[in-house]
Amino acid sequence: MSEPKELSPSFEPTEQxxxxxxxxGWLQVQSMDLxxxxxxxxxxxxxxxxxxxxxxxxxxxNTHRKKNNWEQASLVAIHRESSQRVRPGCPxxxxxxxxxxxxxxxxxxxxxxxxxxxxxxxxxxxxxxxxKAQTVLRPIEGPAWxxxxxxxxxxxxxIKKGKVLIGFHERKSRYVADMAQCPVLPPHVDAMLxxxxxxxxxxxxxxxxxxxxxxxxxxxxxxxxxxxEPLSAGDIAQLRAFAAQHHVQWWLQPxxxxxxxxxxxxxxxxxxALPDFGITMPFKPTDFTxxxxxxxxxxxxxxxxxxxxxxxxRVIDWFCGLGNFTLPLATQAREVLGxxxxxxxxARSRENYALNQAVAHDHKALAATNFVAxxxxxxxxxxxxxxxxxxxxxxxxxxxxxxxxxKALADIEQSRxxxxxAGPLPAGAEGWxxxxxxxxxxxxxxxxxxxxxxLVHLGGYRxxxxxxxxxxxxTAHVESMAVFERD
Numbered sequence: 145m146s147e148p149k150e151l152s153p154s155f156e157p158t159e160q161x162x163x164x165x166x167x168x169g170w171l172q173v174q175s176m177d178l179x180x181x182x183x184x185x186x187x188x189x190x191x192x193x194x195x196x197x198x199x200x201x202x203x204x205x206n207t208h209r210k211k212n213n214w215e216q217a218s219l220v221a222i223h224r225e226s227s228q229r230v231r232p233g234c235p236x237x238x239x240x241x242x243x244x245x246x247x248x249x250x251x252x253x254x255x256x257x258x259x260x261x262x263x264x265x266x267x268x269x270x271x272x273x274x275x276k277a278q279t280v281l282r283p284i285e286g287p288a289w290x291x292x293x294x295x296x297x298x299x300x301x302x303i304k305k306g307k308v309l310i311g312f313h314e315r316k317s318r319y320v321a322d323m324a325q326c327p328v329l330p331p332h333v334d335a336m337l338x339x340x341x342x343x344x345x346x347x348x349x350x351x352x353x354x355x356x357x358x359x360x361x362x363x364x365x366x367x368x369x370x371x372x373e374p375l376s377a378g379d380i381a382q383l384r385a386f387a388a389q390h391h392v393q394w395w396l397q398p399x400x401x402x403x404x405x406x407x408x409x410x411x412x413x414x415x416x417a418l419p420d421f422g423i424t425m426p427f428k429p430t431d432f433t434x435x436x437x438x439x440x441x442x443x444x445x446x447x448x449x450x451x452x453x454x455x456x457x458r459v460i461d462w463f464c465g466l467g468n469f470t471l472p473l474a475t476q477a478r479e480v481l482g483x484x485x486x487x488x489x490x491a492r493s494r495e496n497y498a499l500n501q502a503v504a505h506d507h508k509a510l511a512a513t514n515f516v517a518x519x520x521x522x523x524x525x526x527x528x529x530x531x532x533x534x535x536x537x538x539x540x541x542x543x544x545x546x547x548x549x550x551k552a553l554a555d556i557e558q559s560r561x562x563x564x565x566a567g568p569l570p571a572g573a574e575g576w577x578x579x580x581x582x583x584x585x586x587x588x589x590x591x592x593x594x595x596x597x598x599l600v601h602l603g604g605y606r607x608x609x610x611x612x613x614x615x616x617x618x619t620a621h622v623e624s625m626a627v628f629e630r631d
Contacts, residue, residue, distance in 0.1 A: 166202065170223060173201045176260055179618045180248035181216075192217050194514045196239045198252060200226035228256040233289060234327050235385055237618075244321040246312035247328065247618040254288045254617060261622045267628075268589040269610060273597030277626065281611025284446065284625075286438040288617040292328045293360035301350045308345040310337060310356065323441075328618060336390055343386050347379045357397075359429035362437070366429040368395040368404055379418040382593075383407060391507045401430045402488075420445045421472040422498055431492060432465055436615050442624070443559040443585065443613055444472055447538060450609065450627050453477045457535035462549060463520060467493040469538045469585075471500055474510040481531065482515045490517040523548040524554045526570040533575075537582040545591025546584070547598075553578060554602035578604070582628040587615075589622050599628050606631055 166172060171192060173182035182197025184205075189556075205217035218239060222229075226251045232250035236243060244511065248527070249257050262283060269275045279452035300309045300320045311323035314315075326334050344350050351370055357368035369383070375396070383394050384407070393414070394407040415426040416437050421444075427433050434440040447469060453459055453476040461470040464482030466489060474480045484490050493515045501510050541548050556573055558566035582605070586592035599605040605628040615623040 169204050171197075171205060172304045173197045173199050173203060173226075175199055176252075178576060178622070180252070180620055182219075184369055186215075190215065194219055196251070197222075198242045200224070200228070228253045233618075234325065236323050236325070238319055239315075242319075242322055243315050243484075244312050244323055244326075245315040245317070246321075246326070248620050250618045254285075257617065258283045258612065259616050261614065264486060264622050265610060265612050266626045267590075268593040269596060269607070271593075272590060272596075273593035273600070275593065275596045275600050275607050275609060277607045277610035279609040281446075281609050281625065282614040283611055284439060284442050286436065286442065286538040286614070286617075289327045290330050290334070291436045291438060291617065293330060293358075293437050294433065295329060295333075295358040297356045297358060299353050299356055301345070308341045308350060309341050310344065320585055329358070330365075332390075333358060333360070333365065336392075339386070339390065343382060345545060347382055348376045349373060349379050357429060359414060359427075359433070361427070362416050363551055364393055364414045365401050366393045366395055366414050368397050368429050370397045372398075374398070380407070395429055397430075404428065404430050416440075418444055418468075418472055419450075421475045422504075422556065423471045423475070424470070425466055425468065425496055426499065427466055427492070431459060431489065434468070434615065439613060439615050440621075443615075443623075444469060447583050448472055448476065450625070451536050451538060451581060458533070459536045459538065460531065460534040461538045461540075462546065463539065463541045464493060465513065465540070466488050467496050469516075469540060470513065470515075471497060471510065473538065474513045475508060477511050477536075480511055480513040481534070482513065483518055483520065483531070484515065485517065485519050485521075487517045490515045520546065521548050523550045523552045524570075525559075525567075525573070528552045528556065529570050529573045529576045533577045534579050535581075537579040538585070539582060540585040541591075543588040543591065545586070545588060545595050547591070547595055550598040550603065551597040553596045558602055565594070578630065580630050584626045584628065585613075586624050586626070587621070589624055592624060592626060595625060596628070603628075604631055605629060 171184035173184045175183045176199055177183055181193040181195055184192045191214040194217045197203050199223055202224040203222050204220045207215045207217040209216040229251055229254050237247055237250040297310050298320045302309055309320040309322055309323050314321045321500050324338060344353060352372040353369055355370040359366045387394050395404050396407055397404045413426050415424055417424050456478050457481045459473050459477045461473060461482045464470045464484045465481060470480055470482040483491055497513055504510055559569045596607055600607055608629050609626045610626040613623040613625060
């Protein structure tokens, strides 16, 4: 396990008790880290990370791991409870043996969760990138329960227990939690957990089906069954009966993701809508889509509002995926270029563009849009210039961030101003102009901060706004958005 990281306090205790004034063994929790552990200090200054403790609280804890500069401990007793502590909404959440590890913050009020994540974003921007946003955007929030339309559920036939388990792993364990319910899943999927367990338990393949992947569209619920051996005719019949009873669509995955196929062809297509733009996005259950469709709709709308695309402008959508941002951009811009590393996703993007263009007679036709497959982690200034100038950029990378892209842009700027140590301008860069505005959507505040540092300190941009997006309530996952403008 990696070393815990202490963050700046997300809450300041209202009573400034010095540690020396507390009874022996008591600790005052000062902040919370990204693993939802309370952070306290011993009288000698040593940091203690406490599972289950919240800022404001006075606690005693049992240390179970010691290092020179820090300790890890579990909560034993709360002597002063935080006003932000709430009753968890799921019986499987907690510190008890067998507790589910899918959520980490159910004991913290949802508003306080948002405050913690906003502070994490601001701290990362400043401490890692030396960047401070001129404006803090209002957090994007949505339903706290029933939001998780994508999930990878582990399946285990536990012979000693005489039952099949389906769900997330236990806290800090490789074992599957014994979950009878999961309120972060959509209600109809939550209600399906126990019937799914009974289904797998009655199949011949109960020992060779390690995973079920969930993908919900607006009207279709798809379940992808990973099976290590061919399914018997009896098992296929049981899957069909379950599909009819629970209104789900079974997909089978005998090997890698490219082997996924529908159990029975026909039926309604898996898709989600972006109604603000008149866009419908078909997808396959193994394609990347956002976990939380409620937040995604707001996220796309805010990103495009911040980008403020005009009808005469050319826009590039980097890491475009299925076209989640690209197609809405095509309703506003003169021309759009979507660039993505996966050939399969580029093909799907083209299909989605053609589908939406075909029904555009009811509203404005989509702008000329091209999709290109390219490894964006190997971007160079020469490649950037070859893609042509664009007025605006939308950047939505995976957790690794967009370092090569930001560095290529910064390198061109450094060459242009003749900075010490800068290389020559790449061919064709004389007439190339950098985008005047960039909206960067991030699922990792650390890599956003790193890339923001390049854009601000070497690329000639200001960070005009930044804010968090609570895509994953009750978890420590921080999604965010930042806006950069040319000086």
